[in-house]
Amino acid sequence: MSVLIGGGTGFVGRHLSKMLREKGHRVIVVSRTAGKEKLTWDDVKKNGLPSGCTAVVNLAGRLILEPFKRLDEKYLKELHDSRIDTSKLLVSAITSANVPPKVFVTISGVGYYPPSPTATYTEDGVNGSDWLAKLAKEWEAAGVLPEHVTTRRVIVRSGVVLGADGGMIKTLLPVPAAVYLPMLQLGSGKQWFPWIHVKDIAGIITHAIEKEHMKGVLNGVAPHAINNKDFTEAFNKAFKKMSYGPMFVPAFTLNMVYGSEMAKIVLEGQKVVPERTLEAGYEYFYPSINDSMKEISAKF
Ligand SMILES: NC(=O)c1ccc[n+]([C@@H]2O[C@H](COP(=O)([O-])OP(=O)(O)OC[C@H]3O[C@@H](n4cnc5c(N)ncnc54)[C@H](OP(=O)(O)O)[C@@H]3O)[C@@H](O)[C@H]2O)c1
DSSP states (O other), rough: EEEEEEETEEEEEEHHHHHHHHTTTTEEEEEOOOBEEEEEHHHHHOSSSSSSSEEEEOOOOOOOOOOOOOOOOOHHHHOOOOOHHHHHHHHHHHHHSSSSSEEEEEEEEEGOOOOSSOEEEEETTTOOOOOOHHHHHHHHHHOOOOTTOEEEEHHHHHHHOOOOOOOHHHOOSSSSGGGOOOOOOESSSOSSOOOHHHHHHHHHHHHHHHHHTTTEEEEESSSSSHHHHHHHHHHHHHHHHOOOOOOOOOHHHHHHOOHHHHHHHSOOEEEEEOOOHHHHTTTSSOSSSSHHHHHHHTOO
């Protein structure tokens, strides 16, 4: 396959590119900047898909959870445009291709579902009503292909992606010395923490590309649902930190750092299960949080 990956320079994109190349596929990345084996979004807008392109993936999107970043209009627009405009551009390129690619995979997030302490969401779960849920809905809708286009469409709704070289862990451990600090539970710690190892989010996208029967939504989460307290314990155990059992980061601190709308992302959570992902025959590299954190901590 010849796979075009929008936003392929990022954390998930680098792991996906590596996995695809190891399996013998060709990868071309679409980025805001030009470079080797890279196209810019302008190149795609002007010239369409590169010839021979058989799969398209969109991972582009401005980082959502940033400390001390307020959800003002400018930031919301960036979060929106980096996802929706890139998806629409790829839809347009796929629609006008002489030979349409076999498959179009887009990523979105489990923020699609409303946070709840009691509900369990399969891929058929309801859409929430907060800004994150609305963004996810619009993001997914932006990737809809016209009916006459034969390309398969797969949406992967990702949980928090865990890996040593990007995403949440890199934000938590920005400098090597941070490895020595213990992780504290956030708020009550009872909120669900939908997570996935980076090798598995790359694996699910690869599975979606390669398996011709796959279409529709796949939850990109690990099969073992955990809460924030479970994650904190697994993290501290893997990094061999002392247990700070009763200590936690209070909600008001997180509200101060992230603003109340953003802090909700870590203070509330969804129990998400990968029902269709498992039915589709995907086999996880890291189904358990302890194995996942062990692999990650070994890299520090
Ligand atoms: N990591 C997670 O925990 C997680 C969870 C759920 C969903 N997701 C989604 O999965 C996708 C990939 O995540 P990731 O962790 O790999 O993110 P990442 O490391 O931040 O990479 C995303 C890529 O998007 C491109 N990008 C950033 N800002 C952009 C903008 N304003 N306009 C156009 N492109 C822009 C960048 O590519 P260039 O600089 O080359 O243009 C960047 O490499 C994102 O859409 C993210 O929202 C991630």
